[in-house]
Amino acid sequence: MVSADPSDFDTVRFQALLLDSVGQAVIATDVGGLVIYWNSAAERLYGWPAQEAIGRSIVELTPAPQSLEEATLIFAELAAGRTWEGEFVVRHRDGRAFPVHVTDTPVLGDDGTLRAIIGISSDITERKRAEQAARHLSAIVESSSDAIIGAALDGAIVSWNGGAERLFGYAASEVIGQHVRILAPSEAIAEEIAANVRRVALGQRIESLETVRRHKDGSPLDVALTLSPVYRPDGSMGGFSAIMRDDSVRQRGERALKQRADLLVSRLAKEAKASERLRELDRIKDDLVATVSHELRTPLTSIMGFVELLKEEQAGPLTAQQRTWADTIGRNGDRLLTLVDNLLAASTLDAGKMQAGSSRVDLRDVITAARRTLQPSIDQRHLTTRFHLPPTSILVQGDASQLEQVVCNLVSNALKFTEDGGTVECALAVEGSQARLTVSDDGIGIPDDEQAELFTRFFRSTTATDRAIQGTGLGLSIASSIVRSHGGAISVVSAPGRGTKVMVDLPMAGPRALRRQRRRTPAHGPAGSSEADRHVRLTAAAPDRPVA
Structure with a gap:
């Protein structure tokens, strides 16, 4: 700890301790460039201990690619009694180059001549990286064909890229400082803009909004709009960005x-x-x-x-x-x-154009492949998901990729219509001469009077539409068509609030395969009943985080 009272110390010792406590590198040289002082921060920055640095040329210790002309100009400034500051690249003792900011202060004698130079330097590597990243991002924004507009929380425009100039016809100088309402073609759109600004100020994001804006010449423009809050480094909201794309051609x-x-x-x-x-x-x-x-x-x-x-x-x-x-x-x-x-x-x-391959397919491999495909969707949900597979092969004749699509469609539906905390299971077993795939859940279920329509293209149950669950109504229709093309059958058992079970029966491939399956271990045996079973059972419960 350096005392605040210099009288407690020899003056020179106090000054040395004081300079050592400075976080920046402090180096003093004589007019010939020989080091006469080198503090501990300089040791850390350049890698040279003070005992090795003192008495050596500063050019040797911190080589920098300065031209003779530039060095002469710097020396002339210092000789005139003026402080010089600037940035250049130097080298560490280990050869590593890095940028520094340097402030050189002249020490003049009583006669006004230059006696020594005190240089204070600091590593600006991180700042340079941040500046480079900012320039790179700025170049991306400026070169984008989309209109990218920055605005403050009060709606005042603060940035306007080239894409915005091309789309709306305004130069940046014409709109900076103006409210974004300048782009409203009508009072109704102006109210929409104000409502959107309020939503973004609350931290909401607005994506792919189809709306209308006004060109400088007064003509309306169909645009696709995305609004996002922009946050400062301290986490506070500083404004918002608007990305707009000309959507006229698509909408027309x-x-x-x-x-x-x-x-x-x-x-x-x-x-x-x-x-x-x-x-x-x-x-x-x-x-x-x-x-x-x-x-x-x-x-x-x-x-x-x-x-x-x-x-x-x-x-x-x-x-x-x-x-x-x-x-x-x-x-x-x-x-x-x-x-x-x-x-x-x-x-x-x-159209009857789907060509099904005809080869022996192990349904365990089909389910495993489908599980890998679905894993990102499983990980996003707070569900318990189990896959039960037998230890021996279950062979059918058919197309592996199409059968995988059946599994993906059925399990994806189960995930979609099961609320967080629920359970989804996929099991494979043998029933007589048939391989049976069962996908079950304890989700929202399907009303009895709608189950006859489940395999109709584009049909969506009222439980799905009432809850605004996304979907096309094609999954079960496609699965049913594929199963039928493989000589199989598909059926559904469901009850509202109690869940749904979908069963797919497929004929197994040949009598020998059938005999092999009948000697297998039951697919629903307890977890850990065999080494194989331990490898094929999966329980996936998503961590406590919001679903993206």
């Missing part, structure tokens, strides 16, 4: 497509005088779904690929907020891909 296309589809349906309905006409209408609809699904899948796959590149930080390090955004894009992209795949599968099945 959707309207045109809907108009054409409505016109087609109207004409066909008027002309339909027999069941053949109705089947033709259904075929046209399937073709439309398949075409649109194919067209959607290509850009979606590209989007998901670029999301993975972002998450792998191929474009540079991500902040926690940016990683959250990338994860959100990835999750919603996966949902869209699943929807497109289901639409394609339904269309292919209805």
